[in-house]
Amino acid sequence: MKIASWNVNSLNVRLPHLVEWLKDRQPDIVGLQETKLEDAKFPAAALAELGYRSVFAGQKTYNGVAILSREPARDVQVGIPGFEDEQKRVIAATVGDLRVVDLYVVNGKAVGDEKYDYKLRWLDAAHDWLAAEIARHPNLIVLGDFNIAPDDRDVHDPEAWREQILCSTPEREALRRLLALGLHDSFRLHHDQGGHYSWWDYRAAGFRRNLGLRIDLVLLSDTLRGRCTAASIDREPRTWERPSDHAPVIAELAD
Incomplete structure (x- = not known):
């Protein structure tokens, strides 16, 4: 079974x-x-013509998340309760025996900005909710x-990114708190080395020069960790005309 996550940066543009x-x-x-x-x-x-059912929650111009699945999704939850x-x-939705949570985590703009404070509060709320989710759903996947x-x-x-947004100590500590719930970074189960990225800035030839960050993750619960046979980053779509920056x-996962 193949589980994927993709920030498409406008489905209207990137649908093809x-x-x-x-x-x-x-x-x-x-x-x-x-x-x-x-x-x-x-x-x-x-x-649907391609064989995918969709559940989604969107808004004009910004944000928006969706889960596509070959099997119909059930028990759909939009937003963090409370x-x-x-x-x-x-x-979030249940697909077969898997509970899938799709997150578009707040960017935060800059360390110290009010949006950064919102990001940390959002991550705290996500932590508490996911703690309850993993207790109810042992086969939990958190991706996004x-x-x-x-x-x-x-x-x-x-060094250039030290304590900058996306790499600051409080952000990384918040992510470690999520992992401490019993979640595992699927990519790191198979790849220890650095130099693998999932996002590159459009500016300064970021992709061509491989000036990237790995910020897109598929996290697996303890019960799914042993079923993970491979993990990868598919760079090819980033080479296409008018690509997403992710x-x-x-x-x-083995069946």
Whole structure:
């Protein structure tokens, strides 16, 4: 079984890319972030033609999340329970025996900014909710754009990014708290070395020069860790015309 996450940075723009990628890679479950579409405009019919059911929560211009799956999703949850937030950043659903949580974590803008404070509060709320989710759903997958590089291996120039947004100590500590719930970074189960990234700035030839960060993750619960046979970052869509600035990330699970 192939589980993927992709920040498409506007599904309206990137739908042809997504369609091509789904046809070629044939994932079973895909979490999307930054769809930037109101629900009435979500291309559910086009994706159904490819064999994917969709659940989604979107808004105009910003944010937006969706889960695509070959099996129908059930028990859909939008947003973090008890955390008032108009931004569409969270959707969860059960697919088969898997509980899938799709997150578009707050960027935070800059360390010390009010949006940074919101990011840390959001992560605290996500932690408490996920603690309850993992207790109810042992087969838990938490995937998405985390907007946090877990450690220096995930940063092209650690010194330049030291204590900057996406790499600051409080952000990384918040991510470690999530992992301490019993979640495992699927990529690190198979790759110890640095130099692998999932996001590259559009500016300064970031992709061509491989000036990236690994901020897109697929996290697996303890019960799924042993089923993870492979994990990868699919760089090819980042080479296409008018690409998202993110590449899809994939974890493969034995049935």
